[in-house]
Amino acid sequence: MTTIDWRQLEQLQSEVGQDAFQEVVDLFLDEVDEVIARLDAAQPARALEEDLHFLKGSALNLGFKVLSTLCQAGEKRAAQGQTADIDLGEIxxxxxxxRDELVAHSASAF
Structure with missing residues (x-):
């Protein structure tokens, strides 16, 4: 089972063009790597909620459907102050x- 909506990526690539698409993917990976690395249930609930909101939006844009669903659920829990109930390991x-699927799949295949 794939965790990426490849049609979403194909649509994005057709909208921005191949050169810009690779830049978008690289920027996505850099920014999301940074936010994923700082996720911590001990951080204030509002900060965790904001990070999960960012991740959800980024994931939706690049078709990371499983990640976006998990981040949406975590964002709701963080908004309610239930950070201990968020499975950051699963996210x-x-x-x-x-990420592994995307990197393994050559951008030229789009």
């Missing part, structure tokens, strides 16, 4: 799986 794993 990290979903990102890593999607």
């Amino acid at each position: 990290r794993a979903a990102y890593q799986t999607g």
